[in-house]
Amino acid sequence: MNIFNLKRMFKIFKSRFIKSKILAVHENDLEKLLISLNLINDLKEGRISCNTCGKKINLNCIGGLKKQKGSVIIFCDKFHCISENK
Ligand SMILES: [Zn+2]
Numbered sequence: 105m106n107i108f109n110l111k112r113m114f115k116i117f118k119s120r121f122i123k124s125k126i127l128a129v130h131e132n133d134l135e136k137l138l139i140s141l142n143l144i145n146d147l148k149e150g151r152i153s154c155n156t157c158g159k160k161i162n163l164n165c166i167g168g169l170k171k172q173k174g175s176v177i178i179f180c181d182k183f184h185c186i187s188e189n190k
Pocket residue numbers: 154155156157158159179180181182185
């Protein structure tokens with residue numbers, strides 16, 4: 105896959121996210137998405153907790169994110185939290 109395709113895929117992922125669907129992306133794309141949402145620093149500095157269980161989330165244990173009523177919901181990678189946010 106070339107860079108053009110990756111960029112295009114990322115655009116598609118982003119537009120899906122904006123339409124409030126849960127996103128499953130490759131790690132690198134996830135990081136780009138978090139940067140574009142201005143969440144990356146909060147995440148790296150431990151200021152973001154799982155919306156479901158309250159566990160602190162970092163890049164290694166992020167389960168996913170979704171948009172809900174205009175704000176971004178982030179949840180961890182526990183099975184329970186991912187299925188709660190489907
Ligand atoms: Zn959780």
